[in-house]
Amino acid sequence: MPQTRRALLRRLAIAQAEGRAPSMMGAVVRGGQVVWTGARSAVDGEVPHGDVQYRIGSLTKNFVAVLVLRLRDEGLLRLDDPIGTHLKDAPVPEATIAQLLSHSAGLAAESRGPWWERTAGELRPEPADLFGERSQLHPAGRRHHYSNPGYAVLGALVERLRDGTPWGEVLRREVLEPLGMARTMLRPEMPHAGGWAVHPWADVMLPEPAHDTGLMGPAGQLWSTTEDLCRWAAFLLRGDERVLSAASLAEMRTPAVPPEGDGWDAGYGLGTQLVRRNGRRLAGHTGSMPGFLAVLWVDPEEDTAALALANCTSGIPIGTVAADLLQIVAHHEPRIPEPWRPLPGAVDEDLLALTGPWYWGANPFALRLTGSRGLELVTLSGVGRTSRFRAEADGTWTGLDGYYAGETLRVERAPDGTVTHLDLGTFVFTRGPYEPAGPVPGGVDPEGWRGI
Missing domain, CATH: 3.40.710.10 (DD-peptidase/beta-lactamase superfamily)
Structure with a gap:
């Protein structure tokens, strides 16, 4: 202009x-x-x-x-x-x-x-x-x-x-x-x-x-x-x-x-x-x-x-x-964002199933699927550590930035192949907040959630 x-x-x-x-x-x-x-x-x-x-x-x-x-x-x-x-x-x-x-x-x-x-x-x-x-x-x-x-x-x-x-x-x-x-x-x-x-x-x-x-x-x-x-x-x-x-x-x-x-x-x-x-x-x-x-x-x-x-x-x-x-x-002349486009090619259904809400303790996060089988961890509460992850040949992901840069993200499965939790540098992420059946370090109080 x-x-x-x-x-x-x-x-x-x-x-x-x-x-x-x-x-x-x-x-x-x-x-x-x-x-x-x-x-x-x-x-x-x-x-x-x-x-x-x-x-x-x-x-x-x-x-x-x-x-x-x-x-x-x-x-x-x-x-x-x-x-x-x-x-x-x-x-x-x-x-x-x-x-x-x-x-x-x-x-x-x-x-x-x-x-x-x-x-x-x-x-x-x-x-x-x-x-x-x-x-x-x-x-x-x-x-x-x-x-x-x-x-x-x-x-x-x-x-x-x-x-x-x-x-x-x-x-x-x-x-x-x-x-x-x-x-x-x-x-x-x-x-x-x-x-x-x-x-x-x-x-x-x-x-x-x-x-x-x-x-x-x-x-x-x-x-x-x-x-x-x-x-x-x-x-x-x-x-x-x-x-x-x-x-x-x-x-x-x-x-x-x-x-x-x-x-x-x-x-x-x-x-x-x-x-x-x-x-x-x-x-x-x-x-x-x-x-x-x-x-x-x-x-x-x-x-x-x-x-x-x-x-x-x-x-x-x-x-x-x-x-x-x-x-x-x-x-x-502020930058105009690039247009959104869907990912190219067929989607790995197992990978797609990993997306959505996950909880570190009671703090809600979500996994998003990005290009080249990459993942992104975002916070849903407005607080918490986020990072992008690069897919590795051995089925793990490596953190690219923030607190988790260089750390390994693993998908842990039960003997029947179902996903039990995510292990991110020893931090456990489960599908629900402090799931009683989840492998939460230190265990979960058997009486569960309660009010005062």
């Missing part, structure tokens, strides 16, 4: 003008498609377009995390493996891969020596050169402490398990090419924006250097375009079996460390920042390098994503800008 497009452009224009960015771009993806792009000011005298590269900084970490999850899904590692299992020269060999992904390994925030973002990478030829005497500032697994060199270690892990292939080449071959992201790369190619620092007290600018950061590249080296990042956003929302499944992407969006801020304002998953903005739970990453700011947020509930890019070192609350773009879309 025209009013939505105007509101989006206005938000981008305010950010560019108030933040005094030489140029700025934004985009919104919905339903896997680009629905809006906007640009302000100029690159080389022209309004920037979707194929102009900007440096995206720590958005790079999101890409590296996908490479690590691919290795996990192939069975080449486990997330709870100590990094020393795979990298003998790791600075904290007992820290797990999951802790490195979630910045909870306790590693220092920055590498030793000069400011790495403005230092040529060849000055650190070996991984050991990245860490000083105090590489670990906190006990592993105790708290979130953002660590750029931690992602350098993960890049080395990818190279080790891909037979020495540089991580950037692995990324191009396994992720960028399948997704059609030909303009995302380690070094810029024209057309690209130049990076600038803007003087705080005068409307003048200073060019920023754009070094190849070498071993620190997995922390923030990548350059990309609005068009490519829109493809990345669609992938993060939907998944792509050639690259990473939707289930593994959802795992990356799950908080892996205690959230930061009051009221769960911010947290971190696996290579993924998590924030609450305007009442919505967003996932993605912000990024900054000298001369550049970037952000990409996805809102899975609304099936939307927004990104913003600018070629200035500071001055713009870049994360807020993209969150506001999402809020504008949700306000002006």
Whole structure:
């Protein structure tokens, strides 16, 4: 709608003008498609377009995390493996891969020596050169402490398990090419924006250097375009079996460390920042390098994503800008629900017979049948633990979320095959509230229900 497009452009224009960015771009993806792009000011005298590269900084970490999850899904590692299992020269060999992904390994925030973002990478030829005497500032697994060199270690892990292939080449071959992201790369190619620092007290600018950061590249080296990042956003929302499944992407969006801020304002998953903005739970990453700011947020509930890019070192609350773009879309054009459709194919009558009311003690719940023989436990009282369940080959179901995530749901039967109860992580669900004949742990008072 025209009013939505105007509101989006206005938000981008305010950010560019108030933040005094030489140029700025934004985009919104919905339903896997680009629905809006906007640009302000100029690159080389022209309004920037979707194929102009900007440096995206720590958005790079999101890409590296996908490479690590691919290795996990192939069975080449486990997330709870100590990094020393795979990298003998790791600075904290007992820290797990999951802790490195979630910045909870306790590693220092920055590498030793000069400011790495403005230092040529060849000055650190070996991984050991990245860490000083105090590489670990906190006990592993105790708290979130953002660590750029931690992602350098993960890049080395990818190279080790891909037979020495540089991580950037692995990324191009396994992720960028399948997704059609030909303009995302380690070094810029024209057309690209130049990076600038803007003087705080005068409307003048200073060019920023754009070094190849070498071993620190997995922390923030990548350059990309609005068009490519829109493809990345669609992938993060939907998944792509050639690259990473939707289930593994959802795992990356799950908080892996205690959230930061009051009221769960911010947290971190696996290579993924998590924030609450305007009442919505967003996932993605912000990024900054000298001369550049970037952000990409996805809102899975609304099936939307927004990104913003600018070629200035500071001055713009870049994360807020993209969150506001999402809020504008949700306000002006709320998501229309998908149409209801019946499940395809024949229905398993035995499975259908499991649906309907069940009771945990006296609390009423119901089981619903979903696609692919899945089940959903919902509360009928308004209180109680709910979850979705994935069907397994052995006839059980595995919880996908909430309290029962990872727990096993079993259908228990009598010798004649009739269903007696459900066992959900040892909790017993019966067809009636505290049925006298049911296998309720501790038994049921033989006098039954009574009044005062």
